[in-house]
Amino acid sequence: MRWFDKKTVVLCVLFLTVFLLVVSAARLQNRYPLMSRLAAAVLTPFDYVFSGLAGGIQTGTLFTRDLATVYRENQNLRAENQELRHVVFQLxxxxxxxxxxxxxxxxxxxxVAFQMKAAAVIGRDPGTLNHSLLINQGASDGIRVNMPVVTHQGLVGHVIEVFGGTAKVRLLLDANSSAAAMVQRPQSRAVGIVEGNPAQPALLRMKNLLRDSDVIKGDKIMTSGLGGIYPKGLLIGEVVDVVDDDGGLLKNAMIRSAVDFSRLEEVFVITGERTPVRP
Amino acid sequence: MKILMWLFGMLLSVSLQSTVIPAISAGGVQPDFVMVVVVLAALTGGRETGVLCGVFGGLLQDLLSVGPFGVHTLTKMTLGLLMGFYERKVNQGNLLLPMMAIVAGTVGSGVLSALFLLAYGLAGAIPALFLRMVPVTAYHLLLAAPVYAALLWLKRLQAPKMGG
Incomplete structure (x- = not known):
């Protein structure tokens, strides 16, 4: 086999060219917003179609679990079950x-304090290293960059990129995400920064807590309103562990998010405050 | 026409990666479907196809992801080129070598991603890559069989039209 024929040399030169272009683009931190928009626009119709399929798979998974239980409890009603499956599925x-x-x-x-816009989740981060969502509300619906995103469970993240009819949301789980936070308990009110935790992707980490801060397991953590993006009082999660930092002066609290990020289907984007916060 | 078909395939792969794949992930472990397609496309179509699919699929992932730009493009392009060299060694229809390629591709992808993240000064995300490697490899092996079968089917479909 000829490994270094003319075709291979041309391919290797092409490879090196793309390699150098991407590396230089990455070093300049160029995100190519126009190309991102174009890619999002091309993929959005497919995402719509496949998100329906994904929803069906999730629902199907839950349904299968439910059916397994019903099957064990009602073995003598198997025949009737066949007919009921479809009905149960829909119900x-x-x-x-x-x-x-x-x-x-x-x-x-x-x-009532916030003006909110409801949005449906139509896609998730195609990469495996980061956590973001695509929602079906965009610039034409009044969505802007840095608007906080929440559900009835708590804080989800914030908008980082807006297209015509869609927007990209960086989840609080993402390693590059951070939110100024505080302990809700009146006796504590300790403040810190909550960020994504790449080592334990299912948990958040609250850092910059002084060693003698009053933080215990079970404490509810909420936004402090100090960071500029998130308003005060949005629930982030609950402390599940407190560990001392290696440096000696600080400690970290591990937080289980109040939001189940794996099952997000609808969210609210906070577009403004009805009652402005007075100093 | 053949190139357009591959590009369209990668478009669908990236869309599936962002919609359907999260629905079948478990325990926070998410397979990289695009990587599986790139590796198997390189094995069935050769190094040109591997590089084409790697660049296009990776670039789409980078453009749509909030992560450091270029990690997906560079990783997938490199895997596409390297795996493409083994095209003629694969007994088309035998699953053993593609499965071995998927394992090697998963490990290689992890190592390459780690190197690029290190180069970008984002070493904090590296441990998570390797902690999830075993379950991710298992996921990739599960996805490989149907993807490989689909690619072989497409290749056979094209063969008479190509005219040798």
């Missing part, structure tokens, strides 16, 4: 949707 999906939307509606009704 389960409707009930789940109803429950979700009701919770979102209650949250919106109770949260």
């Amino acid at each position: 389960t999906e409707k009930a789940a949707e109803n429950e979700r939307l009701q919770a979102m509606l209650e949250f919106r009704t109770k949260t």
Whole structure:
């Protein structure tokens, strides 16, 4: 086999050219917003189609689990079950949707301080290193960069890129994400920074806590309003562990997020405050 | 026409990666479907196809991801080129070598990503890459069989039209 024929040399030169171009683009931190928009625009129709399929898979997974339980409990009703499967499938999906939307509606009704816009999740980060979402509300709907994104469970993240009819949201789980936070307990009110934790992707980390800060397991953590992006009082999660920092003066709190990021289907984007926060 | 078909395939792969793949991930472990397609495309179509799919698929991932720009492009392009050299060694239809290539590709992808992240000063994300390597490899092996079968089918479909 000839490994170094003319074709191979041309391919290697092409390879090196692309390599050098990408490396130089990365060093300049050039994100090519126009190309990003174009790529998002091309992929959005496919994402819409496949997100329906993904929803079906998730619902199907839940449905299969439910069926397994029903099957064990009702072996003598197998024949009837066949007929009921389809009905249960549809009812389960409707009930789940109803429950979700009701919770979102209650949250919106109770949260009068903020103006919010509902959005559906239509895609997730195609990379495996980062955590972001694509939502179906964009610049034409009044969405702007840095707007906080929440659900009835708590803080989800913030908008980092806006297209015509869609927007990209960086999740709080992402390693590059951070939010000024504080302990909700009145006796503590310790402040710190909550960020993504690449070593344990399922947990968040609250850093910059003084060693003698009053932080214990079970403490609720919320935004402090100091960072400039997130308003005060949005629930982030609950402390599950407190560990001393290697340096000696500080400690970290490991936080389980209040939001189940793997099952996000609808979110709210906070577009403004009804009652401006007075100093 | 053949190039357009590959580009369209990668477009679908990236879309699946951002929509369907998260739905079948478990325990925070998410397979890299685009990498699986690039490795197997290189094995069935050769190094030119490998590099083409790697550059296009990786570039789309980089453009749509919030991570450091270039990691996906460089990793997939390199894998596409290296795996393409083994095209003629593969007994088309036998799954053993493609499966071995997927394992090597997963490890290689992890190492290359780690090197690029290190070069970008983002060493903090590296441990997570290797902690998840075993379950991710298992996921990739599961995805490989249907993807490889689909690529072989497409190749056979094209063969008479190519005219040798």
